[in-house]
Amino acid sequence: MHRGDEPGAAGSGARGYTGAMPNEPASSAAQGLRVDKWLWCVRVYKSRSQATDAVAGGLVHVNGERVKPSRVLHVEDRLLITRDELRLELIVKGMPARRGPAPEARGYYAETEASVAAREQRREQARLSPPAPSGRPDKHARRALRDLRRG
Numbered sequence: 001m002h003r004g005d006e007p008g009a010a011g012s013g014a015r016g017y018t019g020a021m022p023n024e025p026a027s028s029a030a031q032g033l034r035v036d037k038w039l040w041c042v043r044v045y046k047s048r049s050q051a052t053d054a055v056a057g058g059l060v061h062v063n064g065e066r067v068k069p070s071r072v073l074h075v076e077d078r079l080l081i082t083r084d085e086l087r088l089e090l091i092v093k094g095m096p097a098r099r100g101p102a103p104e105a106r107g108y109y110a111e112t113e114a115s116v117a118a119r120e121q122r123r124e125q126a127r128l129s130p131p132a133p134s135g136r137p138d139k140h141a142r143r144a145l146r147d148l149r150r151g
């Protein structure tokens with residue numbers, strides 16, 4: 001028999017087992033949140049697996065360095081997120097307890113001024129550019145393009 005196994009000893013079974021996980025934080029909001037879970041909770045990605053894939057694929061950087069999905073975020077960390085042609089730079093303002101509605105989620109981060117300006121500039125360029133062709137030109141359109149090139 002081991003010391004902690006005597007009847008009437010403090011804690012039954014394993015030594016010093018209190019029922020809580022040893023590395024489990026008292027409250028996740030005080031300690032931080034995994035980067036993939038945070039991105040999902042604040043609605044940057046539609047699903048947690050999309051957030052995990054983005055972080056693992058190097059599309060999310062925390063404080064300028066590439067991280068794993070299990071990296072714990074803390075308040076005031078800076079995230080650089082690449083989605084398609086869009087690059088978001090966010091500053092973590094809080095840790096959500098759940099994935100709530102979008103207006104609530106926006107309160108947990110602040111987008112930098114440079115990121116907002118770049119996004120607005122991109123939107124303006126897209127507005128001024130001609131519409132993309134709907135697909136491959138048909139036979140008549142190809143002839144017209146060929147005649148246009150020849151003069």
